[in-house]
Amino acid sequence: MAYAAFRSIGAYAPTRVLTNAELSTLVDTSDEWITKRTGIKERRIAAKNEFTSDLGMKAAQKALERSDVSVDDIDMVVCATISPDYFCMPSTAAIISTKLGIKGATAFDISAACTGFVYALSIAKAFIESGMKKNVLIIGAEKLSAITDYSDRGTCILFGDGAGSAVICATEDKSEAIIDIHTGADGEYADLLMTPNGGSGSSHDALADEASSCFMQMKGNETFKVAVKTLTKDVKEILADNNLTADKIVHFVPHQANLRIIKAVGDALKMKKEQVVLTVSKYGNTSGASIPMAINDIYESGNLKTGELMLLDAFGGGLTWGSALIPFAPKQ
Numbered sequence: 001m002a003y004a005a006f007r008s009i010g011a012y013a014p015t016r017v018l019t020n021a022e023l024s025t026l027v028d029t030s031d032e033w034i035t036k037r038t039g040i041k042e043r044r045i046a047a048k049n050e051f052t053s054d055l056g057m058k059a060a061q062k063a064l065e066r067s068d069v070s071v072d073d074i075d076m077v078v079c080a081t082i083s084p085d086y087f088c089m090p091s092t093a094a095i096i097s098t099k100l101g102i103k104g105a106t107a108f109d110i111s112a113a114c115t116g117f118v119y120a121l122s123i124a125k126a127f128i129e130s131g132m133k134k135n136v137l138i139i140g141a142e143k144l145s146a147i148t149d150y151s152d153r154g155t156c157i158l159f160g161d162g163a164g165s166a167v168i169c170a171t172e173d174k175s176e177a178i179i180d181i182h183t184g185a186d187g188e189y190a191d192l193l194m195t196p197n198g199g200s201g202s203s204h205d206a207l208a209d210e211a212s213s214c215f216m217q218m219k220g221n222e223t224f225k226v227a228v229k230t231l232t233k234d235v236k237e238i239l240a241d242n243n244l245t246a247d248k249i250v251h252f253v254p255h256q257a258n259l260r261i262i263k264a265v266g267d268a269l270k271m272k273k274e275q276v277v278l279t280v281s282k283y284g285n286t287s288g289a290s291i292p293m294a295i296n297d298i299y300e301s302g303n304l305k306t307g308e309l310m311l312l313d314a315f316g317g318g319l320t321w322g323s324a325l326i327p328f329a330p331k332q
Ligand code: UT7
Pocket: 028, 029, 030, 033, 034, 037, 038, 114, 153, 154, 155, 157, 193, 219, 220, 221, 222, 223, 224, 227, 257, 258, 261, 285, 287, 315, 316, 317
């Protein structure tokens, strides 16, 4: 039987830094409020002519360089994004494939907001285990600045741009295999976090109002409470299903939405400080890119070693959620 191995990680963060101080010149907020309520100090913003596909392509290039897989061997590309280059089509995955020189591979986007990378991972695992694909490139890429309302202090302080990518390959060695992935969704909570305009559900009036057509809106406080509950429950379930306890996890990689959410979930799960991966202070919330950017951070700081067990835990618009148990399995 073929198993799916998490071979490599890469990420890209645009160079422009947007600080809390700068945001406090745009809306009624302060560095003190943002730091205390979210843990965010700064976030990255893509250039005007830098698209989601450019961010994704740069992250994917790094992931490919760090794997032993060439672009010719990639047979599927999945991009998780809520800020695609183009509304509906073509997919950002197809554009990234072409920018990387990948020819003829299956390519498509998925929409699962901040849980997108975990969903993409589950798709890669399923395709590989079924024998349909061998080398899958997955990407979480977001230019959230393009869909952020910089007059809304409830959201604009949170979001940033960036991308992360991983190469997932078939292996016969069970010790390298992604252990388990859980994903779920509940549309009952759709209105907590959404881009209400711009789709077929919009009125023509809203569509005509271009300025607000695709901006994100969030009921932050309600989302916060559901996030803590869901993220905690999801991890408890995946650990129990696999007869594991929190102390066996080397790197707990939660979605980087808010430091207070991460702390509440980490405490509820009895994770030690050194287990919890944190990047929210420097990148803010990058939705589908947040988890792979965080994995890349521990990789580039030399703290991610072969065989170490990662536990991913994501939550986002939809609502969606997902968790994954993954040993890091670079090619030896
Ligand atoms: O990635 C997907 C999942 N996303 C999340 O999980 C995000 C979840 N939500 C959050 O991170 C937090 O709810 C926020 C950071 C968005 C807001 O923090 P909060 O502690 O829930 O604040 P709140 O919405 O309850 O507002 C408290 C007060 C309000 O003022 P009053 O009514 O008490 O006078 C807000 O108007 O803080 C005010 N406020 C702000 N003040 C300064 C809200 N945003 C700001 C701001 N600066 N940026």
